[in-house]
Amino acid sequence: MRKILIIGFLFLFLFSGQVLAEPIAKHLIDAEPGEALLLDAGKWFQAHPIEKGLIRYETVFKSPRIQVSFIRLKGAPLGRHIHTQVDELVYVYKGRGELYLNGKWVPVKAGDFHTCPRGVAHSTRTVGDEEIWLMCFFTEPLPPGGDRAMID
Numbered sequence: 001m002r003k004i005l006i007i008g009f010l011f012l013f014l015f016s017g018q019v020l021a022e023p024i025a026k027h028l029i030d031a032e033p034g035e036a037l038l039l040d041a042g043k044w045f046q047a048h049p050i051e052k053g054l055i056r057y058e059t060v061f062k063s064p065r066i067q068v069s070f071i072r073l074k075g076a077p078l079g080r081h082i083h084t085q086v087d088e089l090v091y092v093y094k095g096r097g098e099l100y101l102n103g104k105w106v107p108v109k110a111g112d113f114h115t116c117p118r119g120v121a122h123s124t125r126t127v128g129d130e131e132i133w134l135m136c137f138f139t140e141p142l143p144p145g146g147d148r149a150m151i152d
Contacts, residue, residue, distance in 0.1 A: 031063035041070070041093055045133045050074060067141040071134040073097070077125030080151040083118045087139040090114040090124070095132035098125050108132075121151055 029035075039060065049072070050056045056072040067086075080100055090099075096109040100123040101116075107127075108114065116122045126132050 031061065033061070037061065041133075041135065044070060045072060045093065048072070050131070062141050065140060067138040069136045069138070071136060072131055073124060073134065074126055074129070074131045078123050080121050080123040081148040082121050082151070083116070083138075083147050084149055085118060085140070085143060085147040087118050088116045088122070089137040089139075090116070091135040091137075093133040093135050095126065095130050097127050097130070097132040099123070100125075118147075 037060075044060070048056055048058060048070070054073065054075040055078075057069060059067055059069045061068040077100075090113070092108050092110050092112045092114075094110050096107065098105045099108050099114055100121065101114070103121075105125075108124075114122075124132065124134065
């Protein structure tokens with residue numbers, strides 16, 4: 001009995017690394033991309049400049065449960081709006097600007113984190129010529145065409 005336990009533990013020890021290193025539930029993967037990511041946000045923003053206009057908006061991760069988008073904004077505001085279906089969480093990665101929160105414009109800077117439940121008016125604008133880099137998290141993916149209802 002003791003030999004069987006020792007052989008069993010050795011077998012488990014020697015082969016568990018390979019078993020545990022493999023994806024356990026491939027049938028559950030429904031995200032784009034369908035693998036884990038480690039993004040250097042600073043390098044990503046540097047490699048994705050604003051090419052036309054005043055904004056660069058790209059989704060970097062999307063699943064049926066969440067959408068992560070990076071935004072570079074310069075000059076014009078996004079426009080006051082509400083989301084009709086999703087909550088939005090915004091992390092200011094770099095720069096400074098102003099957010100429209102609870103009926104007034106408030107200053108924001110790198111490191112600030114903003115939460116906005118669906119149905120609450122909000123907006124972002126830059127200050128002067130400075131860009132603001134935002135990491136936006138939506139509590140589920142935005143529907144085709146978005147869910148923004150513009151206020152102005």
